[in-house]
Amino acid sequence: MIAYSEVWAFTETPGQGNRAGVVLDAAELSDADMQALATFLEAPETVFVIRIGDGRVRVRYFTPTQEVEFCGHATVALGLMLAQAGHWEGEALELETLSGRVPLRLVSEAGVPAQVWMRHRRHESRLLPPSLRARLADALGISDRMIHRGLPMAVATSGLWSAFVPLLDAVILDALEPDFPAIEALCLELGVSSIYAYTPMGVNRFASRDFAPLLGIPEDPVTGSAAGALMGLLASHGRLPVRANRAVGVVYQGHTLGTPGEVEVEVELEDTRVVAVHVGGCAVLDREGLWRP
Numbered sequence: 224m225i226a227y228s229e230v231w232a233f234t235e236t237p238g239q240g241n242r243a244g245v246v247l248d249a250a251e252l253s254d255a256d257m258q259a260l261a262t263f264l265e266a267p268e269t270v271f272v273i274r275i276g277d278g279r280v281r282v283r284y285f286t287p288t289q290e291v292e293f294c295g296h297a298t299v300a301l302g303l304m305l306a307q308a309g310h311w312e313g314e315a316l317e318l319e320t321l322s323g324r325v326p327l328r329l330v331s332e333a334g335v336p337a338q339v340w341m342r343h344r345r346h347e348s349r350l351l352p353p354s355l356r357a358r359l360a361d362a363l364g365i366s367d368r369m370i371h372r373g374l375p376m377a378v379a380t381s382g383l384w385s386a387f388v389p390l391l392d393a394v395i396l397d398a399l400e401p402d403f404p405a406i407e408a409l410c411l412e413l414g415v416s417s418i419y420a421y422t423p424m425g426v427n428r429f430a431s432r433d434f435a436p437l438l439g440i441p442e443d444p445v446t447g448s449a450a451g452a453l454m455g456l457l458a459s460h461g462r463l464p465v466r467a468n469r470a471v472g473v474v475y476q477g478h479t480l481g482t483p484g485e486v487e488v489e490v491e492l493e494d495t496r497v498v499a500v501h502v503g504g505c506a507v508l509d510r511e512g513l514w515r516p
Contacts, residue, residue: 224513224514224515225246225248225249225252225256225260225513225514225515225516226246226247226248226511226512226513227244227245227246227260227264227269227511227512227513227514228244228245228246228247228300228304228508228509228510228511229242229243229244229245229264229266229508229509229510229511229512230242230243230244230245230300230303230304230506230507230508230509231243231300231506231507231509232296232297232299232300232303232445232447232484232504232505232506233296233299233445233447233476233477233484233485233486233504233505233506234445234482234483234484234485234504234505234506234507235505235507236507237507237508237509238482238509239477239482239483239484240296240444240445240477240482240483240484240504240505240506241267241296241443241444241445241446241477241482241484242266242267242444242509243266243267243268243269243270243294243296243297243299243300243301244260244261244264244266244268244269244270244297245269245270245297245300245301245304246260246269246270246271246272247272247304247305247308247310248272249271249272249273249283250272250273250274252271252516253516254290256516257269257271257283257285257290258285258289258290259516260285260514260516261285261286261287262287262288263514264287265287266287267286267287267294267296267440267443267444268284268285268286268291268294268296268297269284269285269297270282270283270284270294270297270298270300270301271283271284271285272301275305275310278314278315278316278317279316279317279318279319280301280305280310280316280317280318280319281318281319282298282301282318282319282320283320283321284297284320284321286438286439286440287439287440288438288439289438289439290321291321291383291416291438292320292321292322292382292383293320293321293322293325293382293383293448294382294383294447294448295341295343295382295446295447295448295449295450295451295486295502296445296446296447296484296504298318298325298327298339298341298447299339299341299447299503299504299505299506300506301318301339302327302329302336302339302341302506303336303339303506303507303508304508306329306336306339307336307508311327311329312329313329313331316329318341322382322383325341325342325343326341326342327339327340327341327342328340328341328342328501328503330503337505338487338503338504338505339503339504339506340501340502340503341447341501341502341503342499342500342501343381343382343448343451343452343499343500343501343502345381346379346380346381346451346452346455346456346459346490346497346499346500347379347380347381348375348377348378348379348380348452348455348456348459349377349378349379350375350376350377351376351377351378351386351413353376355376356370356376358405358409359376359386359388359409359418360388361402361405362401362402362405362406362409362418363388363399363400363401363402363406363418363420363434364399364400364401364402365390365395365398365399369390369391369395370388370389370390370391371389371390371391371422371423373389374389374421374423374457374460374462375387375389375456375457375460375462376388376389377456378413378414378415379452379453379455379456380448380452381448381451381452381455381500381502382448382451382452383415383416383417383448383449383452384413384414384415384416385415385416385417385418385419385433385446385449385452386409386410386413386415386417386418386419387419387421387449387452387453387456388418388419388420388421389420389421389422390420390421390422391422392422393422393424393430395422396420396421396422396430396431396432396479397478397479399420399432401418401434401441401442403434403436403441406418406434406436406437407436407437410435410436410437411437416435416437416438417433417434417435417437417438417440417443417446417449418433418434418435419431419432419433419434419446419449419453420432420433420434421453421474424475426463426464427463427464427470427471427472427473428472428473428474428475429453429457429472429473429474429475430474430475430476430478431446431449431450431453431474431475431476432476432479433446433449433476442479442480444476444477444480444482444484445476445477445482445484445485445486446476446486447486447502447504448502450474450476450486450488450502451486451488451500451501451502452500453474453488454470454472454474454488454490454500455490455497455500457470457472458470458490458492458495458497459492459495459496459497460495461495463490465492468491468492468493469489469490469491469492470489470490470492471487471488471489471490472487472488472490473485473486473487473488474486474488484504485504486502486503486504487502487503487504488500488501488502488503489501489503
């Protein structure tokens with residue numbers, strides 16, 4: 224029997240944020256076993272620990288339909304479970320993922336784990352041509368006049384590639400009616416995992432929705448990796464306030480699904496070049512169970 228946990232990330236309230244499966248001992252599981260358990264849990268992502276030792280944890284991530292290189296919310300959930308299980312007390316810890324090494328930082332309050340922060344891999348981005356604006360708008364079920372011309376429309380990554388589409392306001396964001404076959408086609412064409420719509424809510428606060436049908440996730444509730452990529456993209460284009468070569472911000476996601484969550488992001492810069500993206504948030508254990516391969 225394999226023990227698993229179901230954890231809600233980027234929230235302190237069970238049933239909000241984004242749900243992740245966490246398996247702390249997957250050393251004996253085959254690829255087929257891991258995929259079967261991820262499908263059984265039906266969480267957007269499940270993270271499997273293959274090995275723990277020497278300040279490193281080797282992990283793999285699976286959606287209900289396939290393996291992916293990285294997942295932000297599952298990483299936050301994993302950090303909480305490692306701390307609660309006594310595997311991590313705040314010392315230097317590094318995840319070994321298919322997308323590279325991801326350092327983690329634990330923030331505790333009165334000795335109780337409160338937040339998990341991860342340093343994402345090198346940020347990359349490239350602007351999308353204006354000629355794609357109409358197709359992206361159609362895929363989201365809106366007019367291209369509703370796309371914000373003053374914010375970057377681009378593909379970017381600090382873990383997984385997404386296409387970022389800026390919208391004029393939160394009313395438009397909430398009313399999106401995505402055409403999932405069109406979104407899948409665009410994701411394949413652009414070489415990205417999702418279409419990520421976002422809109423400003425303040426100087427350094429943004430609301431978002433993330434559509435990833437290609438990964439078996441029609442709409443992801445709260446997406447840590449994409450939030451980090453978004454903030455890196457905005458910082459590199461001068462759209463975030465910068466102090467002492469750092470920009471900070473918050474992304475709100477999941478409200479339209481009834482599972483609101485918050486992702487905190489800190490971006491390190493050298494001039495306009497992003498040198499590091501840090502993503503953090505809370506997590507809370509919901510339930511535990513046993514699964515037979």
